Amino acid sequence: MSSAPPLLPAGFGDLEPFVSRWAVDGTARRAALRSASTVAEREAFFAAAGPRLDDALASLDAKAFAAYSPADQRLMDLMLSLAHVALAVEIQGPDEVRSAPWRDRMRIDRSTADEGVRPCSN
Amino acid sequence: MNDVASTFKRIPAEDLAWLGTNPVPTKPYYDPAYFELERQSVFLKSWIHVAHLCEVPEPGSFIRCDLEFARASLLIVRGRDDRVRAFHNVCPHRGTQLVDEAAGRQSKFSCPYHMWTFGTDGALLSAPDFDAFHVDKADCSLVSVRLEECGGLLFVNFDQDAPPLRDWLGAYAERLEQMPVARATTFAQYSYDIAANWKLTYDNFQENYHLRFIHPRSGGAGIGGDNQFGYPATMGFEGPHRTQRIWSNPAPDLKPFQRAAAMRGIPPLAEQGLLDLPYGRDYLAFFPNLFIIGTPTQPFSHTVYPISADRSRGVVRVYWVGEDRDASHRFAREYSVAQIRDIHCEDIAMIERGQNGLASGALKHMHFQSMEALCRHLFNEVDSRVQEHARRMGDVL
Numbered sequence: 001m002s003s004a005p006p007l008l009p010a011g012f013g014d015l016e017p018f019v020s021r022w023a024v025d026g027t028a029r030r031a032a033l034r035s036a037s038t039v040a041e042r043e044a045f046f047a048a049a050g051p052r053l054d055d056a057l058a059s060l061d062a063k064a065f066a067a068y069s070p071a072d073q074r075l076m077d078l079m080l081s082l083a084h085v086a087l088a089v090e091i092q093g094p095d096e097v098r099s100a101p102w103r104d105r106m107r108i109d110r111s112t113a114d115e116g117v118r119p120c121s122n
Numbered sequence: 123m124n125d126v127a128s129t130f131k132r133i134p135a136e137d138l139a140w141l142g143t144n145p146v147p148t149k150p151y152y153d154p155a156y157f158e159l160e161r162q163s164v165f166l167k168s169w170i171h172v173a174h175l176c177e178v179p180e181p182g183s184f185i186r187c188d189l190e191f192a193r194a195s196l197l198i199v200r201g202r203d204d205r206v207r208a209f210h211n212v213c214p215h216r217g218t219q220l221v222d223e224a225a226g227r228q229s230k231f232s233c234p235y236h237m238w239t240f241g242t243d244g245a246l247l248s249a250p251d252f253d254a255f256h257v258d259k260a261d262c263s264l265v266s267v268r269l270e271e272c273g274g275l276l277f278v279n280f281d282q283d284a285p286p287l288r289d290w291l292g293a294y295a296e297r298l299e300q301m302p303v304a305r306a307t308t309f310a311q312y313s314y315d316i317a318a319n320w321k322l323t324y325d326n327f328q329e330n331y332h333l334r335f336i337h338p339r340s341g342g343a344g345i346g347g348d349n350q351f352g353y354p355a356t357m358g359f360e361g362p363h364r365t366q367r368i369w370s371n372p373a374p375d376l377k378p379f380q381r382a383a384a385m386r387g388i389p390p391l392a393e394q395g396l397l398d399l400p401y402g403r404d405y406l407a408f409f410p411n412l413f414i415i416g417t418p419t420q421p422f423s424h425t426v427y428p429i430s431a432d433r434s435r436g437v438v439r440v441y442w443v444g445e446d447r448d449a450s451h452r453f454a455r456e457y458s459v460a461q462i463r464d465i466h467c468e469d470i471a472m473i474e475r476g477q478n479g480l481a482s483g484a485l486k487h488m489h490f491q492s493m494e495a496l497c498r499h500l501f502n503e504v505d506s507r508v509q510e511h512a513r514r515m516g517d518v519l
Contacts, residue, residue, distance in 0.1 A: 001365075027310070027456060031463075050379055052418050053453075057386065060449030083457040086379045087464055095339050096358055103467035107439075110308040112446045 008078075009059055009071045014042045015052060015078060018045050022081040023074040026118065027111035030077075034084040034099045042096075046089040065115075080113055129372050130349035130376060133357060135492035145487035146501050151319045152481040156508065157431035163511035164410050164504055165191040168362075169277040169290050171271070171412040171425055173198055174441070176274065176307050177225065178206055182242055185225045186211060190282055190429045196267060197221050197231070201242040206271065208278050209244050209264035220264075240264055272439075273298035274306055275414075275423075291408065292360045297401050302421035303414055305396075306441035310459045313437045316470055318477035320411060320428035321500060326469045327424055328366070328407055328496040330354065336472055340464045343374035353493050355403075362409035362503040364496050370403060370415070379460075384419060386455030391418050394443050407496060409503055420458050424466075432477055438466060 007019045021037075022045055024030050034042070049056075056079050060072060068076065088096045150156045167447045172187045177198075184199035187208075195211040197220060211220050213233035220233050227421040230247060238249040244264035252259065268279045272288035272295050277287055279283070286296050298304065316323055326332070333341050347350035354366035376384070391397050403418040406416070414423040422440045429435060440459050446452035479485070490498040 027459070030456075031460065053379075053382065057450045057453060064448075065446070067355070076452070079449070079453055080456045081467060083383065083453060083459050086383065086457070090377045090379045091339055091461075092464065095281075095338060099464070099468055102470050105470060106312045106314045106463050106467050108381055108459075109311040109313055111456065111459060112308055112442060112481075113452050115445070 006071055008075050009069070010058070011077055012052065012056065013031065015056075015075075017050055018048060018078060019074055021045075022049075022085075023077040024081055025073075025077055027080070027113050030081045030084050030109040031108055032104070033081065034088055035104050037085075039097070042085045042088050045082070046085050049078060053079060053082065126431055129347060130355070130369060131326055132353060133492070138357070138492045138495040141495055141498050145489050148480045148483075148485050148488050150505060150508070151322050152474050153478065154431045156429070157319075157512055159186075159508045160504060161191050161428070163507040165428065166280045167284060167507070168281075168400070168410055168411075169279045169284065169287050169408075171275055171408070171423070172196065172208075172275050173276040174274050174303070174309065174439070175206070175271060175276060176309070180227060182227045182229050183225075183229075184221065184227065184242075186221050186223065188429065189278075190460075194267075194280075195219055196278065197264070198276065199231075199242050200415075202229075203243065205243075206269060206276065207242075207244060207278075208267040208269035210267060213238055214246070214262045214264065215249070221350060227503065229292070234455065235470060238262070256447075269283045273301060273304035275303065282288075290361075292363065294360050294363050294365065294408070297317070297404065297406060298414070300399055301406075301414060301416040302396050302399065302402055302443060303423065303441040305394075305443045306421075306445055308456065309439045309441045311437065312459070312463055312466075314466075314470065316434050316436060316473060317432060317475045318434055319432055319480075320434040321504065322341060322476055323434050323473050324411060324426045324482070325497040325500065326412075326473050327413060328364075328405075328500070329494045331491065331493055332469075332472065336468050337465050340461070340468060343376055343380075344368070344371060346371050346375060348371060351493070354371060354405075357495060359499060364407045364499050366405045366407075366496060368403045368405060368415075373510055383454060383457040386450040387419055387458060390444070390447060395419075407500075417438075419454075420462055422462060432481060436466075438462070472488065484505045 007016045026031055056075055060076055173185055177185050178200040181200050181202045181403040184197055187198055197209045197211040200206045213220050215236055215238050218233050218235040220231050230239050232240055239247045241247050244266060246259045246262040270277055272287055272291055330352045334345050349369050355369045356367040358365040373399050396418040402418055408416050412425045422438055425437045427435045
């Protein structure tokens, strides 16, 4: 048995394989990751995390942001990355690759989710 | 047959014919000489949106605002008396730019060069060895620029003789005050540099003719039924400003995750009373370079700042009321901002292609159809000012 604390809150172990890639702080960094990822990576993440959105948000909504554990924060960042990836997979589909260079020219300067995170702009 | 097929009624072309129907000259969209006249007669004479009240929430809060068209850097600061003022970010001693930071909060501003120090009202408080100068302190205040507010938005005007902001905004002032932006306490922002004239850039966002071709997926919810171009339901004009009411698609093609993401943001908006505001489907275009949309789930402004005849900077802000209250709220806002950015980025390529084509000089004129009337109205309003200014200056265009 490993004594390392779980990466994600109890009940979300199925999403742990996606943490190292997708649990990223900062809206601009999440947007940049969307562009830097492959189609296969995005589709795999969307397929696994999309159906867990309701459970994840229900779990997190029960807490104030300030009370988040590191595992809660990783789950929040995963869901925020999912917002970007869902647009790529569900809406843009085959247009995603073509529009990515143009999207990257629109620098994200700030967002409400960036409160308290290290500065970022893409 | 789809039972939503009869919801759209196209605005008759004859209702818009007063704007003219002739081809429009292309030179104003790339000519540096025209741009210089535009800079003088439009941008240095009009109320220009620069910031939002929420950026300067407390006494001493300030932002630096660089405006290329005026070759100016402004310091916008809330004074100890709670009044928000704009000054040239220039020390009256020898012209040194006073503030380097983009934003912050402080009770006074000291020039790093010789330590002249100013209060939040712009008055010179102290200057080392001042007795050796041949001037009064009262004559050494920061140089002020007119700043006025409406609906939370801050505007500056470099023309001392310009009418007050509310007169300038006309009947649209009250509409602006009823949009979510007027209650905003925070915002998300993205910005872009574009190799295109400001009017060509701005025009992209005031016609829907291109939607089905450029945004077939990202903008799919705004077209459909018997409105395959997503044309506006209504248009209106108020002096140099204009408006359109976005057509409500009765059967938008929303994808499952997209619908779920949007729904996450609805409860807070409902509690804040933002779903019932009267101009929730309206786009208000304020001359010359700002437009704002009242859609409660995506209440954004878009400002296109001119830099040269063929370079501009666009700033998009999504204005929110209150901080993220929980994970669902944060998620909905993240999705909302990323979704509009997806749509806007698709426009950049077409705008720059248009600039390249126009700048080649191949066309003397271009064409606006009746559903591009807002573009024509902008051209008319700009060109009348430019022509009048050129006449006064004795220039021949």
